[in-house]
Amino acid sequence: MKKTPHLLWGIAFLVSILTSCAAVVTYEPLKPPSPGAVCPTIFPETDFRAVHRIEISSARSGKSAFIGAVKCEPDKSTLHAVLMSAEGMVIFEAAVKKGAFRIISAFPPLDDSVFARGLMADVSFLLLKPAGMPMETGLDRQGLMTCRWSAAAGGVIEQSMMRAGAVRIRRYNQAGRITKEALALPPFDRGLPVAMHLKVSGPVKYFIDLKLLEVKWVN
Amino acid sequence: MKKVIFPSLVRDYFLPSWRFRGNMGIIKTMTLFICFWVLFSVGVSVADDFETLRQSAQNIKSLSADFVQEKHLKILANPITSKGRLYFKAPRSIRWEYLTPIKSLTLMNDNGVAVYSWLEDKWVLDRAQSDARGIVMDEINNWFSGRFDENPAFSHTVKPGPKPLVILTPKEGVKNFISLIVLTLSDANGLVTGVEIFESGDNRTTIDFINEKLNTDFPESLFEEP
Numbered sequence: 001m002k003k004t005p006h007l008l009w010g011i012a013f014l015v016s017i018l019t020s021c022a023a024v025v026t027y028e029p030l031k032p033p034s035p036g037a038v039c040p041t042i043f044p045e046t047d048f049r050a051v052h053r054i055e056i057s058s059a060r061s062g063k064s065a066f067i068g069a070v071k072c073e074p075d076k077s078t079l080h081a082v083l084m085s086a087e088g089m090v091i092f093e094a095a096v097k098k099g100a101f102r103i104i105s106a107f108p109p110l111d112d113s114v115f116a117r118g119l120m121a122d123v124s125f126l127l128l129k130p131a132g133m134p135m136e137t138g139l140d141r142q143g144l145m146t147c148r149w150s151a152a153a154g155g156v157i158e159q160s161m162m163r164a165g166a167v168r169i170r171r172y173n174q175a176g177r178i179t180k181e182a183l184a185l186p187p188f189d190r191g192l193p194v195a196m197h198l199k200v201s202g203p204v205k206y207f208i209d210l211k212l213l214e215v216k217w218v219n
Numbered sequence: 220m221k222k223v224i225f226p227s228l229v230r231d232y233f234l235p236s237w238r239f240r241g242n243m244g245i246i247k248t249m250t251l252f253i254c255f256w257v258l259f260s261v262g263v264s265v266a267d268d269f270e271t272l273r274q275s276a277q278n279i280k281s282l283s284a285d286f287v288q289e290k291h292l293k294i295l296a297n298p299i300t301s302k303g304r305l306y307f308k309a310p311r312s313i314r315w316e317y318l319t320p321i322k323s324l325t326l327m328n329d330n331g332v333a334v335y336s337w338l339e340d341k342w343v344l345d346r347a348q349s350d351a352r353g354i355v356m357d358e359i360n361n362w363f364s365g366r367f368d369e370n371p372a373f374s375h376t377v378k379p380g381p382k383p384l385v386i387l388t389p390k391e392g393v394k395n396f397i398s399l400i401v402l403t404l405s406d407a408n409g410l411v412t413g414v415e416i417f418e419s420g421d422n423r424t425t426i427d428f429i430n431e432k433l434n435t436d437f438p439e440s441l442f443e444e445p
Binding site for chain 2: 063213
């Protein structure tokens with residue numbers, strides 16, 4: 001895989017985050033779309049099993065690299081995720097089925113249910129297609145084709161088609177503030193991006209970078 | 220007919236007995252069989268107790284090896300394969316380096332344990348993991364030093380055979396994450412040639428050591444810096 005486009009997208013994402021910090025983006029109604037415009041289709045429709053290289057960074061704990069394995073059944077909104085150290089030791093394993101969350105094993109401090117639920121919410125946000133049909137489609141204030149879904153846990157999930165094929169995904173809370181923002185980078189294999197960058201806002205800000213190492217399609 | 224030439228000892232001992240000595244020949248044959256059986260038994264028992272394993276490992280002054288690790292997860296059809304390189308120097312120096320799919324490095328020497336991650340094209344020290352990894356590295360150091368029964372967190376068993384096994388069964392605490400560790404040893408020198416770790420959730424890890432080279436010289440810097 002070529003490194004330069006990733007680097008460029010990384011810089012673009014950083015600029016986008018810095019711009020967001022300068023002027024906090026909040027939820028705004030969309031403008032009517034251009035004729036023929038369609039929603040981005042980045043989430044896989046069929047079941048898959050994937051392995052990712054994961055980097056998690058925060059101001060508090062610095063940056064660490066992990067291996068992530070996931071079994072995903074989009075139609076059933078089911079996700080089974082395993083987080084391993086770079087040496088392959090399983091440090092966290094959990095499953096989500098239609099919003100019901102279960103820790104299978106976790107080393108402290110990852111066994112904290114709030115942390116674990118947040119981690120699985122991040123994985124679901126990045127890999128699971130929002131349920132149902134979009135509730136709103138149109139152009140955002142940057143003129144990007146955008147689609148929005150109601151999130152099951154409240155708030156809104158938004159996808160915007162960026163130029164050069166990347167897709168931006170945002171999650172707004174019920175107050176209309178962005179709580180998660182991700183950039184999915186092309187090329188896409190049946191909707192699964194080769195790399196993703198996630199920024200999570202909140203009391204503890206952190207970043208997650210995913211690089212796809214391997215994918216197996218079940219169907 | 221061409222005459223078959225036997226080694227002289229075998230020829231002198233067996234052939235006259237079988238051909239000419241009747242019952243005496245059978246007795247001699249039985250005696251010899253028993254002697255071989257006793258000798259063979261002694262050979263197997265080289266690796267049937269921990270003290271003998273400890274003695275065998277004293278010949279291991281240093282070791283280098285490549286390793287292939289397979290992570291078998293219940294949710295994946297195929298294992299995740301990692302490859303890397305190991306250096307060990309008695310009494311307590313280890314360089315354990317993963318090359319693919321994610322580069323990572325653990326160094327152990329007299330000063331302690333340091334874990335490095337390859338981030339943004341350079342080695343970055345991970346202090347949090349360095350503290351936690353000490354226990355694991357001490358255990359690995361025990362294995363390569365022939366001290367298989369020293370960790371009180373496990374109960375220990377030796378299974379003799381052409382490839383002797385050391386079975387480590389975790390006690391309270393550890394068994395929540397690891398249900399069993401099986402070490403495969405070389406009968407020749409007691410060296411660990413494979414590791415199989417059975418984990419919770421039906422997950423399993425195998426590590427096979429290949430290209431093992433014993434007692435070659437390494438610079439100390441190999442265990443001190445990335």
